[in-house]
Amino acid sequence: MKNSLHVLIIGYVWPEPNSSAAGYRMLQLIQCFLKNEWQVSFATPAQPTDHMTNLKSLKVSCHNIQVNDDTFDAFIKEKSADIVVFDRFMMEEQFGWRVEKHSPDSLRVLNTEDLHSLREARHKAVKHNTDFQITDMYSDSGVREIASIHRSDLTLMVSEHETELLQQHFQVPQTHLMHLPFMTSPLSTMQKSTRKQFEDRQHLVWIGNFRHAPNWDAVLQLKQTYWPIIRKKLKENNLNNVELHIYGAYPPPKATQLNNEKEKFLVKGWAEDASEVMQNTRLCVAPIRFGAGIKGKLYDAMLAGTPSITTSIGAEAMNGPFPWNGVITDDAEEFASATVSLYKDKTSWTLMQENGDRIIEERYDINTWEVAFINRLKRQLNLKEALRHSHFTGKMLRHHSMKSTQYMSQWITLKNGLTNKV
Template structure:
């Protein structure tokens, strides 16, 4: 059974955000076919304390790293190392891996292409500081990707973005993954109930709700005054709390979103910038809930606009698409069924598991990286020094 070392900043919390749910689900699938050791390492390299999220990993058959990375690598020789996000592929961690397990293949899970998200924000705001932040992020992110044997992207769009910058890089797509329940009965939905789900540590979600409540919702209420919006998501800032009104319920974090996905009539995702694949869109469609979003919200899925979901890239069009679903039950049912069938075919657990297995098998067949002779000598001298001399000073 191949040995897999996963390095992340924290233990995944699948009830907090779609990216966390994806990560946890992928780890659970990997644990059935790999010996998985999970290291949650803080910025200073120490292990994060156990919590409820770490217990969920153990229940999934995953071993937790209890000590720092040097000790782990002296006793666990991985075939593959999985970095969650580019910023975990740090130079100090890479140095330790080169020293203790040079045969290991390295993989970075991009989750989304961060510099693309910042570039789209800079285009929206026109601010020079946003453009500078995007350039800095791009340099850091591409450096991390270039250090790996493989990069995982969540969509083919993200894959192409990476290949444009790193044409020789091996990039595989392992997208968001959704458990798909039975298709629901529209009669159980509450007509006029709109739903937004998204964690508010993510700036695009804050912008989306401010934009929707200020520019889109008033247009809908003009013709449909009974319309109400539910806002669900963790880490709600004051600016979002302040949106609460007779037409807006700010629920914040809820442990289970399913009851709300089953009762809502329409899912809205008015994202004006961002990158990657939007879990809120896929989750809503997996529950047979028709979605109105923007081109950013639909990005990466391969969906057909006006068939699988509705698109509105300005306030007037977005409001009109919501109103059309409220007024036309035939349109509502058709979009709901098309989106549901699409997610079930392409992003259900069985569908994504095949892509994950293919990526892992492909990585195992990548030849180990060759370490230059001068690097081998340097690593050998450093190892000898640590074993025979440095320990004396720690004992003193």
């Protein structure tokens, strides 16, 4: 195998690491490839945004591509990538058959961010006030996503819980899955000592992209249910000046209209530096009712040394066997009591901060995960043909479902061509 490989990433959107956990994750993958001196190209049909990261400054080759357009065929042939990474199943669905046809030797890797169908099914259960069942994932989008995972040579999962779910309930072979969480360098003793201390922090914070349904739901939960209870308990403890700050990219008018200075519920909107926001805050509150994957806000809170109060869904797959850096509860009264108790108790607060540091050190060490990731990609490349041959379900789905996707795309391409001639 050659030392320097070429990785082509087909992105769902341009990465925005300061707007979402998905953008943060994508930038980490790109930096990992670059650190190994691999050539990286990034292509997407999405429009540029104000908050997108400057990939060209990282020496990443950037390209605009079109869906349902035969020009991609020449593009993928010319790129001759060793590895093609599809950012979310929709991109594999749209471009996977073209990659297989015109660049068959490329290793096809699916980056899920989170398990979309799990998040969607949990959302539906919350809306209908029912308990989540695994069969709730047997939706159209669920079938599409699981089929995409089976078709791929390797699927990256940030959550151990979702990795196990795919193996146990959807028969995805372990050889085609890799648990790869967020990656970061543990803080040094010097870095920890320079973080703002308990006395230098104030207020509560929530942060999350407003375009992400679980985030908007959590903001409404805070406004309508949690903050009134928390504020009442704060007043009972002579903490009348504590505010709740709501940050997040792309706040719609319905979100900014929730701002109420009298209630100390302040909608701040876009945060230029989420890390600085977290560093200045004493507690992160995240009453997440549905979702999947690793919650970026809670990860950022740990990095900033900020304890968190969250739900079982919020903390899912994040801390493993280690104590949480705060409190996990699905009861609103307990959530409020824990928030106030931790807000005023320096000893408990410091202990929770230390819990967060240990979770980062034990679970997200970049030195461990980067090596494991690069080695796994090299292994998948070496065993590519053997693994494709042994995974009959994937082979079958590439034959049938990708053919239907191909024919639909070709029909749309032809239709668009005819329309343009009229």
